[in-house]
Amino acid sequence: MQDTEVPHESVTWHGKRDVRVDTVPDSIIHNPTDAIVRITTTAICGSDLHLYEVLGPFIEAGDILGHEPMGIVEEVGSEVTHIAAGDRVVIPFQIACGQCYMCDLGLHTQCETTQVRDQGMGAALFGYTKLYGEVPGGQAEYLRVPQAQFGPIKVPEGPPDERFVYLSDVLPTAWQAVEYAGVPDGGSVTVLGLGPIGQFSARIARHRGYRVIAVDLVPERLEMARRQGIEVLDTRDHDDIADAIRDMTGGRGTDSVIDAVGMEAHGSPASKFAQTLTGFLPDAIARRMMEKAGVDRLNALYLAIDIVRRGGTISLIGVYGGQADPMPMLTMFDKQIQLRMGQVNVKRWVDDIMPLLMDGDPLEVEGFATHKLPLEQAPHGYEIFQKKEDGAIKVLLQP
Numbered sequence: 001m002q003d004t005e006v007p008h009e010s011v012t013w014h015g016k017r018d019v020r021v022d023t024v025p026d027s028i029i030h031n032p033t034d035a036i037v038r039i040t041t042t043a044i045c046g047s048d049l050h051l052y053e054v055l056g057p058f059i060e061a062g063d064i065l066g067h068e069p070m071g072i073v074e075e076v077g078s079e080v081t082h083i084a085a086g087d088r089v090v091i092p093f094q095i096a097c098g099q100c101y102m103c104d105l106g107l108h109t110q111c112e113t114t115q116v117r118d119q120g121m122g123a124a125l126f127g128y129t130k131l132y133g134e135v136p137g138g139q140a141e142y143l144r145v146p147q148a149q150f151g152p153i154k155v156p157e158g159p160p161d162e163r164f165v166y167l168s169d170v171l172p173t174a175w176q177a178v179e180y181a182g183v184p185d186g187g188s189v190t191v192l193g194l195g196p197i198g199q200f201s202a203r204i205a206r207h208r209g210y211r212v213i214a215v216d217l218v219p220e221r222l223e224m225a226r227r228q229g230i231e232v233l234d235t236r237d238h239d240d241i242a243d244a245i246r247d248m249t250g251g252r253g254t255d256s257v258i259d260a261v262g263m264e265a266h267g268s269p270a271s272k273f274a275q276t277l278t279g280f281l282p283d284a285i286a287r288r289m290m291e292k293a294g295v296d297r298l299n300a301l302y303l304a305i306d307i308v309r310r311g312g313t314i315s316l317i318g319v320y321g322g323q324a325d326p327m328p329m330l331t332m333f334d335k336q337i338q339l340r341m342g343q344v345n346v347k348r349w350v351d352d353i354m355p356l357l358m359d360g361d362p363l364e365v366e367g368f369a370t371h372k373l374p375l376e377q378a379p380h381g382y383e384i385f386q387k388k389e390d391g392a393i394k395v396l397l398q399p
């Protein structure tokens, strides 16, 4: 073990819609299960926008953001044996031990070694608030990776970073979204939201031979899916999207629905107000509002419940918080809806996905990113991604 500190640049949170690039001194090996990785590519995620917008009460000024990194191993602790200095690795966004009861079940998001018990939450995540352990994140030049005896995914030399970086989150998330959707063979699925998660959910579902109908309201996102041969609906063109989808499916709705929107759904002015408010309230009050009063926006989930055919399955992969919004229990019960949800168990799906990355890139991950920026331009990257400006769909940062 070594104790040299490497001062390096990191993207840090400073307040609502305020991220900066700071110099921080924090990438040394603390434990025999740690590794230090020099980051070569690191992405901004839709989940980072929750920090940018509504999760302020749970984050401290100066916290390092980011959970979609890859790079080159600099050094490893004594108990890390599956990777070595010089290896090219992708770092899953969740930190899991790989050997506890939950990890054995393939439920790495519930890892009993890293669960953030004082917050009542599951496995720790990189760069994701006190709720998830306040672990320094991966939008940085260097990253300390805890539980590195399990987490890092070794990838081959050759293809560019872009081919592999989405193994950290986006591809396993989309994969789990499709798995949890339980689409019958030859069946149909609606994908709500065409951010990166929705785009890849739609591509993976189509790759498996399902009929895919995708819904969003941002023209270039709809266009990107259309170019992939996916049927798309623009919410702005329809008074009632669920009716439109029933019309396309013999009056029934699709067998399954994937909600890849989450709590920042468009279309609910009341909760927009609450959301804006929590951005400016003192932390203690805002935190309680976020947890208890429900500033969440369930539009996309309500839509999913309406769209899915009777006896069908909803796969909820967009992130939700809060408790107060009423659920349409009568409809859910009467339609006999099955509902699955949760953070993705990244490593559970890596072996399924890897062949698709090695063999011809059928999901077309290369070329997916709309922006590649140096790390110093992270504030600009966050801004265009949040405002959906300049056609931003996925922003990669390259330290």
Ligand SMILES: NC(=O)c1ccc[n+]([C@@H]2O[C@H](COP(=O)([O-])OP(=O)(O)OC[C@H]3O[C@@H](n4cnc5c(N)ncnc54)[C@H](O)[C@@H]3O)[C@@H](O)[C@H]2O)c1
Residues within 6 Å of the ligand: 045, 046, 047, 048, 049, 050, 169, 170, 173, 192, 193, 194, 195, 196, 197, 198, 215, 216, 217, 218, 221, 235, 260, 261, 262, 263, 264, 265, 266, 267, 299, 300, 316, 317, 318, 319, 320, 342, 343, 344, 393
């Ligand atoms: N479960 C997990 O492990 C996991 C992992 C990664 C991301 N996520 C979550 O998945 C969600 C999507 O992530 P992303 O990176 O694709 O984000 P994103 O913000 O880029 O995409 C969301 C999309 O939903 C669209 N949208 C908004 N309201 C809509 C509505 N009413 N109907 C249809 N579309 C609507 C937006 O236009 C946008 O294109 C986020 O909530 C994110 O936090 C979950």
Ligand SMILES: [Zn+2]
Residues within 6 Å of the ligand: 045, 046, 047, 048, 067, 068, 093, 169, 170
């Ligand atoms: Zn992410």
Ligand SMILES: [Zn+2]
Residues within 6 Å of the ligand: 096, 097, 098, 099, 100, 101, 102, 103, 110, 111, 112, 113, 114
């Ligand atoms: Zn574990």
